[in-house]
Amino acid sequence: MPELVDVHIVTAKLWRWMRGAKVRRIDASDRRIVRPSSPAAFGRALLGRTVKTVGCRGKWIRIELDEGVRLFSHLGMTGDWVACKRGAPKGASERARFELSGRAAEAVAYLDARRFGRLIVAGHDIPEWTRLGPDPLQDGLNARSLAASLAPRRRAIKEALMDQTVLAGIGNIVATEALWVARIDPRTRCNVLSLEDVAAIVGGLRTAIRTEIKHKGEGEGRFRIYGRADQPCPRCGARLVAIVLGGRTTALCPQCQRRRPHPSRKDW
DNA sequence: CTCTATGTTTAATT
């Protein structure tokens, strides 16, 4: 499910289902996902609260309720929200359910097969939320400011793009696809990128994100190179390869994604 | 059985 486009889609669903609703009953006993992990404390904070707004930044969703209560949802790798009827049987991957009153859905349920997601209640914004960098869909992308935030870093550009404090919401798919569009090798260190390179990356991110929106984050066919190692590069025909960067599989074209040597630097 | 997966945190190492 989860990169920024998917999270925005889920956020819109939740807003539709939860707007103005009051939380009547909670079943959230998965201690791995829920914080505070005690169902009693979790329920006490949310029961009887009314939903004011639902929004997101990057991969985090924030549901604001009355009395300053906030519920943060991170979808991890396999998280999703669905609307359901009160008393509907729960499937194998359902991890929490909230029964609502008002004109919204009867209930909403959080599903998460792998259980990497989180549901956190707090009376304030949590650090995971506060630390997030700009969200490309809400704050836009700007080459100059992205270049400024990359300049002091030496790590590989792809790892930096996936760092949620640099940009909020970029995941393995968008980072991989964007760098291919920009023709930049994902291993290139941030500090050797020129402003022109960063501008190309911004263009690549826009293209990759637009593609995700068009396909609603679904369908293998939307990928140009993600998951396509050993297949021909759609641009130059060379054989795509897979490497591991920051623990994540990364596809790239060794032919048309070149590292950028920088004349004034000898890191290269 | 083995390998991989749209993510993040934490421990270990340099």
Add this chain to the structure above:
DNA sequence: GAATTAAACATAGA
């Protein structure tokens, strides 16, 4: 301290 890397987490599907 900063930065990098590996491991861990949990489950489903090829």
